[in-house]
Amino acid sequence: MQVANDVELKGVYKQIGRNVILNGINLQVKQGELLTLLGPSGCGKTSTLNTIAGFLDIDKGEVFIKGKNVTNIPPYKRGLGMVFQTYSLFPHMTVYENLDFGLSLRKVPKEERRKRIEQALELVKMSGLEKRYPRELSGGQRQRVAIARALVVQPMLLLLDEPLSNLDAKLRYELRAEIKRLQKEVGVTTIFVTHDQEEALSLSDRIVVMNKGTIEQVGTPTEIYEHPCTEFVFQFIGKSNQFEGKVKTIDSRMICVELEGNTQIFIESKNMMGSNRSYSIGDRVKLYIRPEKLTIQEQESEPEIFYYNKYNASIVQMNYLGSAWEIELLLFRKRVQVLQPFVKSDWKIGAEVTVGWNPSDMMIVKK
Amino acid sequence: MEPVRYDDRQKIVRLSTEIVTARRKRNWRKYIYCGLLLFPLVAFIFGFFVIPMLYILYLSFIETKGETNAFYSIGNYVHFFTDSYYLHSLWLTIKISLYTVVVSLLLGYPVALTMAKCSPRVRGLLTLLVASPLLISIVVRNFGWYLLLLPNGTVHQLLISLGITTSPPKLLFSEIGVVIGLSNAYLPFMILSVATSLYNIDPSLEKAAAILGAGPFRSFLSVTLPLSLPGIVSGVVLVFSMSMSAYVTPALMGGANVPMLPVVAYDQIINLLRWTYGSAISYVLLGITLIMVTIFTRMMEKGRYREVFR
Numbered sequence: 215m216q217v218a219n220d221v222e223l224k225g226v227y228k229q230i231g232r233n234v235i236l237n238g239i240n241l242q243v244k245q246g247e248l249l250t251l252l253g254p255s256g257c258g259k260t261s262t263l264n265t266i267a268g269f270l271d272i273d274k275g276e277v278f279i280k281g282k283n284v285t286n287i288p289p290y291k292r293g294l295g296m297v298f299q300t301y302s303l304f305p306h307m308t309v310y311e312n313l314d315f316g317l318s319l320r321k322v323p324k325e326e327r328r329k330r331i332e333q334a335l336e337l338v339k340m341s342g343l344e345k346r347y348p349r350e351l352s353g354g355q356r357q358r359v360a361i362a363r364a365l366v367v368q369p370m371l372l373l374l375d376e377p378l379s380n381l382d383a384k385l386r387y388e389l390r391a392e393i394k395r396l397q398k399e400v401g402v403t404t405i406f407v408t409h410d411q412e413e414a415l416s417l418s419d420r421i422v423v424m425n426k427g428t429i430e431q432v433g434t435p436t437e438i439y440e441h442p443c444t445e446f447v448f449q450f451i452g453k454s455n456q457f458e459g460k461v462k463t464i465d466s467r468m469i470c471v472e473l474e475g476n477t478q479i480f481i482e483s484k485n486m487m488g489s490n491r492s493y494s495i496g497d498r499v500k501l502y503i504r505p506e507k508l509t510i511q512e513q514e515s516e517p518e519i520f521y522y523n524k525y526n527a528s529i530v531q532m533n534y535l536g537s538a539w540e541i542e543l544l545l546f547r548k549r550v551q552v553l554q555p556f557v558k559s560d561w562k563i564g565a566e567v568t569v570g571w572n573p574s575d576m577m578i579v580k581k
Numbered sequence: 582m583e584p585v586r587y588d589d590r591q592k593i594v595r596l597s598t599e600i601v602t603a604r605r606k607r608n609w610r611k612y613i614y615c616g617l618l619l620f621p622l623v624a625f626i627f628g629f630f631v632i633p634m635l636y637i638l639y640l641s642f643i644e645t646k647g648e649t650n651a652f653y654s655i656g657n658y659v660h661f662f663t664d665s666y667y668l669h670s671l672w673l674t675i676k677i678s679l680y681t682v683v684v685s686l687l688l689g690y691p692v693a694l695t696m697a698k699c700s701p702r703v704r705g706l707l708t709l710l711v712a713s714p715l716l717i718s719i720v721v722r723n724f725g726w727y728l729l730l731l732p733n734g735t736v737h738q739l740l741i742s743l744g745i746t747t748s749p750p751k752l753l754f755s756e757i758g759v760v761i762g763l764s765n766a767y768l769p770f771m772i773l774s775v776a777t778s779l780y781n782i783d784p785s786l787e788k789a790a791a792i793l794g795a796g797p798f799r800s801f802l803s804v805t806l807p808l809s810l811p812g813i814v815s816g817v818v819l820v821f822s823m824s825m826s827a828y829v830t831p832a833l834m835g836g837a838n839v840p841m842l843p844v845v846a847y848d849q850i851i852n853l854l855r856w857t858y859g860s861a862i863s864y865v866l867l868g869i870t871l872i873m874v875t876i877f878t879r880m881m882e883k884g885r886y887r888e889v890f891r
Contacts, residue, residue, distance in 0.1 A: 267788075267792060268791075269788060269791075288791070288796075289788070289791040289792050290790075290791045290792070290793075290794050290795055290796050290800075291794075292792075293794070294792055295792065296788070296789070296792040298785045298788065298789060299785075300783055300785050302783060302785040302786050302788070302789040303789075304786060304789070304790075304803075304804060305808070305889055306807045306808060306885065306889045315790070315793055315795070315803070316793035316794055319793065319794040319795055319799070320794060347889060349889070363789075363793070364792075367793065367794070373792075
């Protein structure tokens, strides 16, 4: 049986001048899920959202919403809800009138309108502010009203275009949790655009990582973080340390890579990234590992944990981040970042330590 | 921490008073600089605008009888408001100005909307085009219209040859001609002030209206038009007050058939040498224009408008 797709993009292509904005986007959004489009600015994530909303005339491809081809249907006939980065509340209308706008266009009876507006405002915890003008609200409140305005018309889809990027860090965090709660409560299929990887990881059921008008990877947050398919995804999501070397031996379980100065590093064979995944001895490769996957051990200490990869390094810098320590090491004559939840008292700048990691935590890509 | 000694305290007090006086001195110096910078303009406006205006006000309260007899009275004003010719002239001035406002708003709004919608490059070009008539003297522009609107002129012949009418209306030396001339002259002001307020509308508001189900027409009525009200108000005030005080166009294109107040006042002062009566007419014109503009802005800028655009 086929899973119901609320949105389907087939080969969507858009070119403006010489710039290819969207280069053959194929995407399915499942019913009731919260899907995030993630990528750097100019990657095509907002264009993809605008394609679904109907604001972008695409050159090639088709858009389906709930199985219906809407490629040539204007935005005002698509029945969607959308929240914008700049809130976009009508400044000359009160909160109530803002919410009423979509309902009155749908010719909902007056009594029902009032009831639905009340419910929607309650949902976003904004009851009692019906008579205020947007000018009289704070940024967070405005965005709550904007979400209520999008939801009150009971849209087929909820589209969110970087709705949190104009808010300060604390509000952003608060509203992020709120959006997640609302989405599950209402059950509306939601597409969320952001350039903030933390936002994407914490909110989404699935993430679509985009780059230069194409989709790099689609997957759950853990898949995207732990098993990125490409170098771009690895670098874009989270911090990374990078090494370069040559393949020395390969078998079905492990790859051994030799770095400059005869250092050997082991990587699990399944951790390959990129399109070219056939390796032979002597190939030049890049290795990636995230700072929190590295563990510092004191030198000369008893071998508590066994690591395949274990090397001597010296501490260059130590930064306290509150929840953790960011330690910079000099390893293989390169600066390497390590994220540790704690430090020991004799770790000082210049101290010699041992750093180790598991072959399963490292990713490999052909150079 | 050491306790503060008495002479230290003295020192602190002295220092702080010194700082305050220094600040005051600096403020004074600032005022003097500002005054010096403003002086030429203030002197100019005072000498060439304020004093003449006051003198005209003074003149308007002098009534002359015969050759030598002059005395203070409000006779000039009484004369104005009791003579039907002058009252008609006042009404005509207001009427033609209102027509001009309506025509330039109806013609100008679509242009402003186009300017707001197009790319910055095209917008710059359009702004130049819209403002370009201002580079040509209004006398020259009105003469152009004069030739076009002449009896049996280009426009008349066009109307007849297109079969629209066999006896075209009188265009020159009529109210229509003056409204055409004034609208043409003041259209750029209307377009530019409406366009400026349209530029300030967040484009995502239209997107928001569209996604909520509003088609282009509904979106214009409910979002764009109300949000452009400040521009409409300033355009209307500008065009109305300029039309009320226009002299060249009514004189050239209306002639004796369309005696608008500025023309009448000019006639009194220059041709009839009745300076005092001409001054009174000028002040009536000024007063009526002020009252009309105030009524209009009060009407617009209340309730919601004040809430939103304050």
